[in-house]
Amino acid sequence: MDSSEQLNTTIFDDEEPIIELTSALVQKRRSQGRIIFDRFLSNRTAMIGAIFLILMLAICFLGPTITGHNNPDFLHLADGGGTFSPPSWQFPLGTDDVGRDQFARAMDGGQVSLIIGLSSMAISIVLGVVIGALAGYFGGIIDNILMRLTDVVLSVPLYLLLFVLSTVLTDHSPRSVIFLISIFGWTTMARLVRSEFIAQKEREYVMAARTIGAKNFRLMFRHILPNAAGPIIVNATLLVGNNIILESVLSFFGFGIQPPYATWGNMIAYGQGFMDTDALLVIIPGLLIFLTVLSFNLVGDGLRDALDPYMTER
Amino acid sequence: MGRYIIRRVIQAIPLLFLVSIAMFGLIHLMPGGPVGVFLNPHLSAEGRAAINARFGLNQPLPVQYVKWLLNTFQGNFGFSFVTNQSVTQVLGEHFPPTLELFSSALLLALIVAVFLGTVSGARQGSVLDYSVTTLSYFGISMPIFFLGLLAQEVFGIWLHALPVSGQSTAGIVFDPFNAAWDQLNHLILPMLILSITFIAGWSRYMRSSMVEVRKQDYIRTARAKGASTSSVLIHHALRNALIPLITVVAIDFGSIAGGAAITETVFAWPGMGQLFISSLEARDYPVLLSMLILGAVFVIIANLLADILYAIIDPRIRYS
Numbered sequence: 001m002d003s004s005e006q007l008n009t010t011i012f013d014d015e016e017p018i019i020e021l022t023s024a025l026v027q028k029r030r031s032q033g034r035i036i037f038d039r040f041l042s043n044r045t046a047m048i049g050a051i052f053l054i055l056m057l058a059i060c061f062l063g064p065t066i067t068g069h070n071n072p073d074f075l076h077l078a079d080g081g082g083t084f085s086p087p088s089w090q091f092p093l094g095t096d097d098v099g100r101d102q103f104a105r106a107m108d109g110g111q112v113s114l115i116i117g118l119s120s121m122a123i124s125i126v127l128g129v130v131i132g133a134l135a136g137y138f139g140g141i142i143d144n145i146l147m148r149l150t151d152v153v154l155s156v157p158l159y160l161l162l163f164v165l166s167t168v169l170t171d172h173s174p175r176s177v178i179f180l181i182s183i184f185g186w187t188t189m190a191r192l193v194r195s196e197f198i199a200q201k202e203r204e205y206v207m208a209a210r211t212i213g214a215k216n217f218r219l220m221f222r223h224i225l226p227n228a229a230g231p232i233i234v235n236a237t238l239l240v241g242n243n244i245i246l247e248s249v250l251s252f253f254g255f256g257i258q259p260p261y262a263t264w265g266n267m268i269a270y271g272q273g274f275m276d277t278d279a280l281l282v283i284i285p286g287l288l289i290f291l292t293v294l295s296f297n298l299v300g301d302g303l304r305d306a307l308d309p310y311m312t313e314r
Numbered sequence: 315m316g317r318y319i320i321r322r323v324i325q326a327i328p329l330l331f332l333v334s335i336a337m338f339g340l341i342h343l344m345p346g347g348p349v350g351v352f353l354n355p356h357l358s359a360e361g362r363a364a365i366n367a368r369f370g371l372n373q374p375l376p377v378q379y380v381k382w383l384l385n386t387f388q389g390n391f392g393f394s395f396v397t398n399q400s401v402t403q404v405l406g407e408h409f410p411p412t413l414e415l416f417s418s419a420l421l422l423a424l425i426v427a428v429f430l431g432t433v434s435g436a437r438q439g440s441v442l443d444y445s446v447t448t449l450s451y452f453g454i455s456m457p458i459f460f461l462g463l464l465a466q467e468v469f470g471i472w473l474h475a476l477p478v479s480g481q482s483t484a485g486i487v488f489d490p491f492n493a494a495w496d497q498l499n500h501l502i503l504p505m506l507i508l509s510i511t512f513i514a515g516w517s518r519y520m521r522s523s524m525v526e527v528r529k530q531d532y533i534r535t536a537r538a539k540g541a542s543t544s545s546v547l548i549h550h551a552l553r554n555a556l557i558p559l560i561t562v563v564a565i566d567f568g569s570i571a572g573g574a575a576i577t578e579t580v581f582a583w584p585g586m587g588q589l590f591i592s593s594l595e596a597r598d599y600p601v602l603l604s605m606l607i608l609g610a611v612f613v614i615i616a617n618l619l620a621d622i623l624y625a626i627i628d629p630r631i632r633y634s
Contacts, residue, residue, distance in 0.1 A: 039609060152332050154565075154587055157609040159572030163594055164606070168343045249576065252459050252590065286460035294455035295528050 020051020039306040049291035049295035055212055056292055060110035069104035072262055087280075095273070096281055106284060113289070116263070117244040117296075118180050123182035125236050128189025133220050134195025135190065146194065159249065166255040169226040174263075177256050181243050192235055196228035203227075230307040241296035248289050264289045316442075317623065322621070326614045330607070335604040338379050341599055347371065348395045369395060384602070392600030396593070400602045405591070411481050412585030415504055423509035423516060424563070428556070430513070430519020435555070436444055438525055446517060451483045453514025458573055462580035464508045469503060476503050479582035483516060504581040508573050518563050523555040525541050530554070557628050564620030568613045 026303060066071035068131035075098050083096045092103045133195065135143040153161070162184060169183075200206065201224060209223045244264075250256030251265030264285040271281030346355065348369060349362050357365075385392065387438055391401035429458045434443040437619075470478035477500050487494055527533065536546045577586030586605060593601040 052559060148329075148332060151329055152336050154568070155329065155333055155572040155610040155613045156337070156606055157568040157575075159569075159575055160609055162572075162604060163591070163616065164340055164602070165345070167345065167594065168340060200316060224384075241455065248457050249459060252457075253576075253579065268463070270465060275463065276471065282460070282463055282467075286457070286464070289460065290452075290456050293457075297451060297455055301349060 001156075010049065027114055028308075032257060040302055042161065043302040043305060044216065045298050046249060049298030049302065052291065052295045053299065056110065056288075056295070057114065060107050062103045063107045064104060067103075069101055069107065071102040073109040087149070094278070094280055096274070096278070102284065104265075105262050105267060106288060108286065109264050109267050110288060110292075112174050112257065112261055112263045113244055113247060113265070114292070116181065116247045117240045117255075118187060120178045120182035120243045121236055123178070124185035124189050124239060125184070125232065127186035127226070129193050130230065131186070131253075132190035132193025132213060133197055133225065136194035137201055137216070137220050137224070138289045140159055142193070146190055153187045162246065162250065163253065163255050166250055170256070172258040174257055174261060175252065177247060181246050182252075185243065185248070186238055189232075189239070190229060191230065196231060197224055200224045200227055208226065229303075234304045237296055237300035237303055241293035241300070244289060244293055244296075315622075316484045319622065322618050326618070328612065333610045334383070334607055335379070335605075337603055337610075338382065339375070341602055341606075342375055342378075344597060346597055347476045348599065360580060384511070384546070387560070393603045394593075394596045394601050396601075401600050404601055405586070405604060405608070408584065408589045410585045411583055412574060412578070413503065413588065415508065415578065415583060415585060418501060419508040419512075420570060422505060423512040426509070427513045427516035428520055428552075429557070430517040432552055432555070434517070435524025435528065436522040436551070443521075443523075446521065450514040453510050454518075456509060456511070458484065458511055459576050459580050460502075461510060462577060464484050465503050465507055465627060477504060481584055496525075503585055504577045508570070508577045511573060512570060515566070516559060516562060520559055521603055523558045524551060527551050527555040553627060557624060560620045560623050560627070564616045567616035569610070571612065573577070591606055 009127045023060075049098055061073050086093060087094045094102050096102060112267075131142070135146040143265075162180075163186065164179055166177075169180050176292060197220075205227075206219060206223055209219055214223065222254035247263060248265030248268065251263050254269065256261045256265060259270075268282050268289075271278075271285070274281050347358075348371070349392040350364050363372065370378060373381075378560040382392065393400055394404050397404065434533050435439075435444055469476045481500050482493070482497050533546060533550055536550045537543070541550075574585070575590055577583065578585045578587035579591060589601065590605055592598075593605070
């Protein structure tokens with residue numbers, strides 16, 4: 001009774017605030033999103049990762065047009081390229097055994113690798129969030145089916161299952177490999193979303209929303225999902241790097257994308273045969289995979305730190 | 315505890331059933347099939363039918379599955395379509411090299427990861443801590459096959475220090491001591507490459523677990539009653555910090571097996587990984603199916619072992 005009176009007085013208090021709002025204090029008023037964003041900006045390693053990724057995307061997608069290295073399949077035998085030529089002004093990353101411009105191929109392959117990493121992440125997220133939310137919120141049959149399915153997927157060694165699935169599901173085109181990797185990745189995402197939903201659905205704010213008449217669908221996607229967004233975003237970022245590695249492993253073993261499409265993975269597989277003559281054919285696509293995946297991991301960890309509510313602002 | 319183990323084993327049976335049904339279906343969905351993949355393409359329709367009948371592939375899938383299941387219960391895992399040896403014999407030949415690679419890499423990864431994680435967790439913010447963190451980022455982001463190729467280039471081609479393929483030098487008969495030395499030399503690179511990814515992941519995990527444990531009250535109490543820093547670190551902190559790592563290691567067992575398959579292919583190691591890839595290309599159904607299910611059994615056992623290890627390391631954990 002006392003507290004409610006106090007509450008009333010503070011809410012409807014017309015008096016001047018005790019603390020004077022100095023300019024320093026006014027500046028500190030930021031939205032939650034702004035605080036998280038600022039925290040991310042001040043994380044040096046995560047920012048290096050983010051800048052590298054932006055550069056990588058720009059180079060792979062705009063580079064061919066801007067630099068004119070837009071013909072990855074042309075055999076530069078007559079126009080100064082030759083075979084296995086070392087890096088030069090004309091061919092910044094050299095040429096391969098049949099005189100193809102490695103710079104053009106690295107950008108072309110990068111487009112495919114990045115598209116696969118990003119789009120299979122997007123599909124995994126959509127599937128994982130919808131199914132995980134249904135399973136976590138309603139329980140019952142959907143939950144049972146989901147848990148048994150993920151049990152099966154988790155109990156078979158990952159790469160073995162992936163190789164078998166690739167022969168069943170893909171025709172070795174980028175689109176089919178995206179499909180393969182995303183139906184593979186959604187299960188872990190669904191488990192994560194499910195556990196978040198189970199943890200959140202009994203919280204007071206959900207009860208409060210239910211009390212004022214919010215329906216199940218609204219509760220799930222307007223109230224609970226935003227509160228579970230942190231772990232989902234972090235895992236989505238890490239998933240992209242993971243997907244790029246999965247694609248490269250598949251392509252390296254000949255189960256993934258095959259020529260005429262270039263990807264960083266099948267460029268390594270192709271260059272492997274010329275390791276003695278020109279190690280650059282392997283090292284360049286390998287380094288590109290490594291740096292890209294590293295950047296996604298740095299950004300993911302930076303986001304995790306930025307979203308962590310226990311990390312107080314200093 | 316005994317009852318708990320029995321219950322867990324019983325729970326694993328339906329899961330194995332599901333895995334076997336899923337894998338059986340998946341394998342038969344693969345395009346081509348044994349007849350299409352490795353037999354004479356000019357074979358007449360009657361010839362194809364005869365071969366299909368010989369392998370029992372002309373029957374409806376559920377019938378084939380039940381037959382396979384009944385045979386499996388009797389310890390008969392079928393015969394390889396390619397070599398006509400029994401599956402037990404084929405797997406028996408390829409299992410020892412994989413076991414050697416797998417267990418040595420696992421042991422190495424565990425020792426190095428626990429050591430690095432403990433030291434960097436105990437010396438948080440030191441140069442060593444930053445180097446371990448940096449190295450673990452490198453290890454996690456590096457595709458294992460690329461690392462293998464780089465290692466072959468550096469240690470094999472540039473330095474001529476280590477053999478880069480196979481399990482032993484072909485064509486030379488050594489005396490027992492030199493043969494063992496030769497095998498060890500061949501093991502070093504694949505073992506290192508396979509363990510690096512897991513050293514990276516586990517040492518990071520171990521580090522954060524160590525940092526967390528060192529904040530606990532019982533650590534301060536142990537210091538207060540006069541235990542030395544190293545004694546507290548080893549007897550109090552390490553033991554408690556190991557608990558979360560066990561789950562991660564158990565979950566990663568499947569990935570190590572998959573990583574072993576990749577490493578074996580890169581280093582021409584004559585184990586199960588190579589067998590898997592070649593059986594997959596030849597559509598050797600009995601061998602493939604046995605390997606997939608063996609993999610699942612292996613992962614399920616690893617998870618059970620992890621739960622039992624919990625109870626041993628942390629006596630507060632009781633299963634009922």
